[in-house]
Amino acid sequence: MRFSDTLPVKIVLLGAGGTGGHIAPHLYRLAYALDREVEIIIIDGDTVERPNLVRQNFCVTDLKQNKARVIAERYSAAFGMEANYVSHYIEDEQELSDLVQCPKIFRPGRARFEEGYTILIGAVDNDKSRVMCHSVFQNARRLIYIDSGNGEYQGQVVCGVKLDGRTFNRPLISVFPTVMESEDKFPTELSCEEAAISAPQSMAANLTAASIVVNYVYNIVARGQLTAKYSTFSTLSLTTRTVGIKKQRRMAA
Numbered sequence: 001m002r003f004s005d006t007l008p009v010k011i012v013l014l015g016a017g018g019t020g021g022h023i024a025p026h027l028y029r030l031a032y033a034l035d036r037e038v039e040i041i042i043i044d045g046d047t048v049e050r051p052n053l054v055r056q057n058f059c060v061t062d063l064k065q066n067k068a069r070v071i072a073e074r075y076s077a078a079f080g081m082e083a084n085y086v087s088h089y090i091e092d093e094q095e096l097s098d099l100v101q102c103p104k105i106f107r108p109g110r111a112r113f114e115e116g117y118t119i120l121i122g123a124v125d126n127d128k129s130r131v132m133c134h135s136v137f138q139n140a141r142r143l144i145y146i147d148s149g150n151g152e153y154q155g156q157v158v159c160g161v162k163l164d165g166r167t168f169n170r171p172l173i174s175v176f177p178t179v180m181e182s183e184d185k186f187p188t189e190l191s192c193e194e195a196a197i198s199a200p201q202s203m204a205a206n207l208t209a210a211s212i213v214v215n216y217v218y219n220i221v222a223r224g225q226l227t228a229k230y231s232t233f234s235t236l237s238l239t240t241r242t243v244g245i246k247k248q249r250r251m252a253a
Contacts, residue, residue: 001161001168001245005224008037008103008116011217013123014090014133016044016067018201019148020123021057022210028075030218037116038221040081041099044068045089045187055203091129091186096120096136100143115142119220121213122147122172125199127182128189134173141165146216147172148209150233152200157212158230169229169245204235212240 011027013020024042031038044067048058062070072085090096103116120143122133130147137145137160145160149172160171173179212231219226231242 001226003117003220003224003226006036007114008039008105009034009221010039010041010100010103010116010118011121012041012043012100012118013121014043014096014129015121015123015125016042016071017046017052017123017125018056018206019150019209019213020044020121021067021071022207023121023123023148023213024071025057025075026210026214027217028079028081030214030222031081032079034221037103037105039084039103040072040076041084041086042068042072043086043090043099044071045087055201055206089187091132091188093132093135096132097139100136100140102142117142117144119144119146119217121217122149123210123213125201126186127179127184128186129184130172130179131182134171134179137162137171144220145171146213148213150201150205150209152202153205153236154232154234155205155209156230156232157209157216159216159226159228161226169226175230202235208233208235208240 013024016024027040031040046067048062048065048067052058066087068085068087072083076083100118100120102118104113105116106113120133122130133145137143140162141164143162148157149155158172158175159169161169227244229243229245231240233240
């Protein structure tokens with residue numbers, strides 16, 4: 001599957017914690033290196049707590065600050081870019097749909113606007129948010145949705161692609177439908193006791209998931225070519241398995 005190397009790109013990172021916080025620096029570095037318009041939006045309503053320092057991309061001076069703001073301001077400043085972030089949890093489908101609207105660019109030679117594309121990266125830790133992202137993808141006309149999920153030692157990254165209402169790569173729930181059966185809640189729906197309990201994850205699993213996501217994004221925006229549908233990995237066996245795309249299609253001219 002081939003992608004334009006000239007049209008503008010918007011990257012929306014939903015979640016700036018264990019995996020998202022490690023994805024973000026590479027998004028800014030990649031955007032800095034590209035010779036076209038790239039907008040990055042970081043979203044997270046959580047604040048940095050001391051236990052986060054073990055496996056998330058934060059330091060002591062970040063404590064009690066909003067995760068999205070810390071990440072966006074740190075790396076946008078490092079690369080001379082604008083800091084765009086949302087410092088609350090997005091749990092409303094319409095709000096997310098509005099954020100992932102595709103950017104446009106005016107082509108004087110053609111006397112018209114051309115539509116770029118948006119990459120939505122799901123780096124969340126609850127399946128209810130994934131169901132919301134899936135619904136946004138299903139209702140979108142043009143969207144790339146990369147979802148990352150992992151436990152303590154295993155995980156997966158799935159890349160859904162939709163163009164002009166047609167799905168070329170199936171998104172997460174179409175590949176792993178059991179996500180729909182989850183009884184997870186949105187972060188704001190959790191009680192204090194529930195919020196204090198988190199599924200076990202490891203630094204290695206978060207870093208591995210982040211690295212795979214960055215590879216997907218790099219291939220799409222830098223190389224203009226995607227050859228994978230989804231990847232699974234294990235940090236115990238040090239293995240990664242990727243299911244590829246059999247036939248190449250062009251997404252944008």
